[in-house]
Amino acid sequence: MTQLKFDDQFETIIEDIPTHHFWKSKDDIPPQVGEFIRQTSDNRVLMTVNGEYFCPFCFHALDDHGTCIQCKRTYHDYLGRTDSRNRILIHSLSEIPSRVSTTHYYVFDIHGKEVILYVIKEELYYYSPVPLPPENLDILDVYRSTSLSIQKAYYVEKEDAWELITKRKIHYAQIDMEEDVDLLEDYAEACYLYSENMDLLRHTVYRYSHLFDAKPYGMMISPNFGNLVYGPIYYPAFEYMMKKGFYHLAFDGGYRISYDKTMKKWLQEQTDFIQEYQLGYEEFLAFQLCRKRDFSLISFVKGYTELLEEIVKLTHLSLSRLQQYFEEQHLEQEMLIDYYDYLQFAKQLGYNLKDKKVQFPPNFQEAHDTLWLEQEMIQNPTLEKHIQELSNVLELNRYEDEQYIIFPAPSLSSLVEESEQQQNCVRHYGNRYGENDSQIYFMREKKNPHQSLITIEVRNGKIVQARTKYNDIPSDYLQQVLKRWEQTLIDVRKE
Numbered sequence: 001m002t003q004l005k006f007d008d009q010f011e012t013i014i015e016d017i018p019t020h021h022f023w024k025s026k027d028d029i030p031p032q033v034g035e036f037i038r039q040t041s042d043n044r045v046l047m048t049v050n051g052e053y054f055c056p057f058c059f060h061a062l063d064d065h066g067t068c069i070q071c072k073r074t075y076h077d078y079l080g081r082t083d084s085r086n087r088i089l090i091h092s093l094s095e096i097p098s099r100v101s102t103t104h105y106y107v108f109d110i111h112g113k114e115v116i117l118y119v120i121k122e123e124l125y126y127y128s129p130v131p132l133p134p135e136n137l138d139i140l141d142v143y144r145s146t147s148l149s150i151q152k153a154y155y156v157e158k159e160d161a162w163e164l165i166t167k168r169k170i171h172y173a174q175i176d177m178e179e180d181v182d183l184l185e186d187y188a189e190a191c192y193l194y195s196e197n198m199d200l201l202r203h204t205v206y207r208y209s210h211l212f213d214a215k216p217y218g219m220m221i222s223p224n225f226g227n228l229v230y231g232p233i234y235y236p237a238f239e240y241m242m243k244k245g246f247y248h249l250a251f252d253g254g255y256r257i258s259y260d261k262t263m264k265k266w267l268q269e270q271t272d273f274i275q276e277y278q279l280g281y282e283e284f285l286a287f288q289l290c291r292k293r294d295f296s297l298i299s300f301v302k303g304y305t306e307l308l309e310e311i312v313k314l315t316h317l318s319l320s321r322l323q324q325y326f327e328e329q330h331l332e333q334e335m336l337i338d339y340y341d342y343l344q345f346a347k348q349l350g351y352n353l354k355d356k357k358v359q360f361p362p363n364f365q366e367a368h369d370t371l372w373l374e375q376e377m378i379q380n381p382t383l384e385k386h387i388q389e390l391s392n393v394l395e396l397n398r399y400e401d402e403q404y405i406i407f408p409a410p411s412l413s414s415l416v417e418e419s420e421q422q423q424n425c426v427r428h429y430g431n432r433y434g435e436n437d438s439q440i441y442f443m444r445e446k447k448n449p450h451q452s453l454i455t456i457e458v459r460n461g462k463i464v465q466a467r468t469k470y471n472d473i474p475s476d477y478l479q480q481v482l483k484r485w486e487q488t489l490i491d492v493r494k495e
Contacts, residue, residue, distance in 0.1 A: 023109070023118060026148040033120075034148075036194050037105055041122060041146060044103075044190070045075045046096070047087040057144065059093060088124070088189070097128045097142050104151065104191045106228055110200040117228060119152040156205055156229060193228070193251070206232055210242035214251075231255050245275045252280040290319045297323055304336045311336075314343050315353050321360075329364045338368055345371035349378075369416045369427075376412060376430060384412050386434035393492055394439055399485045405449060406456070406485055409433065409440040418442060421452035422469050429457070438464075439492070443482070454478065461491030 023029060029037075045062065046054040053062040053075075060070035067074045075086075088101045101124040109116040125145045198212040206212070209232035228251070232238045237259055241250035244267070257263070267274070273293050274284070286301035289308060300323045301308055308319060326335070342364070343353060349371060351358050361367035376383060387409070394408035409415055412430050419427035432438040443454035443466075454474055456466045463486050468474050474482065 022116070022153055023150055025150060026120075028150070029120065029148065032196065033105075033107055033194055036196070037120065037122060037148065040105070040192050041103065041124060043075055044086050044088050044101075044124075046093075047089055048093075049089070049091055053087075054093065056088065059096065059142070086190075096126045099126045100124065102189055105194060106191065107194040108197060108201065110197060110204060113204050115156040115201070115204045115206065117154045117156055118150060119154075121149050121151045123147050154229070208239060209233060210239045213242045214247045227251055227253050244271060246279070248278040248280050249274065249284055252282075254281045254284055256281075257284070292320070294320070300326070300333060304333065307336055307340055311340055311343065314347065315359055317359055325360050325364075331364060335364075339364070342368040342371060345375050349374055365420055369420065372427070373413060373416060380431065380434070383430060383434045387412055387430065390433065390436055390439070390492075394441070396490050396492070397441070397485075397488070399488070400446070401481070403446055404443060404453075404481055405446050406441050406443045409442060414442075415440065418452050418455055422455050422467070422471075424455055424467060424469075424471055426455050436492070443478075454482070456482070458489065460493070461489045462486065 042056070044056060045066075046056050046059070048054075053066075054060065055062060055068035055071060055073055055075075057073065058068060058071045060068050062068055062075065065074070088099070090096065090099060103122045103124065105120040105122065107118045107120060109118060123146065125147075126142055127145070128142050193214070195214060198214065201207070201209075201212045211232045231250070231253065235255035237255040237257065238250050240259070241247075241254060246254065259267075270287070270293075273279075274287075277283070277295055279287060279298070282302045282305070283298050285305045286298045286303075289305050289312075290297050290301055292298075297320055301319060308322075311317070311322070312319070322339075326333070331339075345368075346358055347353055353359070388411060391408045391410045397406075397408065399406040409418065412434075415430055415433070416427045419425065426440060429438055429440055433440050437459075439458040441456040441458060442452065443456060444451060445453055452469070454466050454468055457464050463482060466474055466479075466482055468478075473479075
């Protein structure tokens with residue numbers, strides 16, 4: 001039995017889609033697939049941003065061997081990795097009661113030469129049946145539950161795979177599914193491929209892909225539907241990677257890499273390392289750049305390869321030394337963007353970028369802010385004067401009570417200091433502030449006037465945003481203080 005799809009005039013058949021095998025709901029999911037999903041989900045540990053690991057069932061810590069100190073469950077899959085594979089990332093255990101984790105499972109359903117690829121969505125909920133503030137909540141009163149649903153069903157044909165490459169959009173065969181959705185989007189925290197039935201792909205459109213060779217692999221893959229549709233069918237490099245055992249690299253889009261004789265020779269030399277760590281596409285690019293069998297360094301470079309290539313061109317510095325410097329300065333990886341900006345400031349100001357004192361200042365944040373200020377002053381020599389003049393006028397709106405004070409930002413350097421303390425982007429408001437397009441005020445505790453509390457932006461006599469550190473929303477009480485102050489504001493308009 002097939003489902004006929006007609007054109008808009010209902011005159012011509014434009015698709016003839018098999019429907020008798022389709023899974024419509026979670027009740028149609030075969031037991032062996034359901035068991036795979038359950039086991040995979042149960043083995044995803046909780047990982048905090050500080051690198052602490054906890055059991056996903058009883059929330060106690062894991063020891064160095066991956067064993068829960070309380071319930072004695074053992075989790076091996078996350079050991080030795082610095083990325084988020086097989087982990088649920090949280091800031092802290094206090095976040096757990098409101099945490100929802102989304103995972104997608106890709107499952108091939110094969111009938112002769114017919115191939116249907118399903119996306120099954122799992123939502124994992126942690127919740128407390130009794131609503132309590134986080135500070136009063138006992139983590140042991142938190143419960144864990146899951147739900148499954150069929151998200152997409154795609155009937156795989158070679159012609160459709162080509163359409164996916166050229167147009168990036170294709171029709172889903174599943175009834176009630178949205179048409180013309182971009183299949184290449186990333187849309188889950190983690191994605192896994194069910195591999196127990198993949199031997200059946202040998203006589204289908206996938207016969208030259210060697211996709212079935214991945215059966216022994218741990219099967220966490222890139223969250224990209226297209227990498228399972230057009231990559232294996234149209235790119236010979238996919239087959240090469242599967243035969244070499246580079247499973248994660250293949251599923252992560254590594255087939256897009258250009259493979260000349262030099263690349264193939266280097267790959268042959270690095271085969272054991274790539275297999276051992278199952279490098280993904282971004283990790284492989286990082287490995288290419290640093291050329292060291294150092295997974296810690298690869299993790300440092302991963303995701304910032306192009307930026308680091310530019311940094312190396314500018315400075316000729318060693319990536320290992322840069323990683324060491326970041327560790328010494330306690331800088332997160334995303335600060336590589338600020339480091340690149342710092343080098344650009346230094347270059348524009350005439351500094352020697354090959355000088356080690358320039359490359360590795362004793363206090364990076366301070367050096368970055370100093371050069372940024374120098375550059376701003378050169379580009380706009382009257383900016384500081386305009387800010388100070390406006391600040392003097394805005395002193396009319398100064399607020400003070402028994403606990404708090406609110407005052408206008410007095411200088412460009414004060415915006416830099418506020419940005420550093422609050423970890424926000426107010427430093428980039430200098431020009432807007434100097435031209436009175438926005439007005440910037442600082443709210444502080446009266447007993448600690450030099451410590452940032454709330455950064456405030458005002459336009460036309462109204463607060464348009466007020467944020468605490470890390471751009472968080474102020475407490476209800478502080479918002480009440482801000483509202484009282486807002487009612488007294490004198491609207492200082494641009495001339």
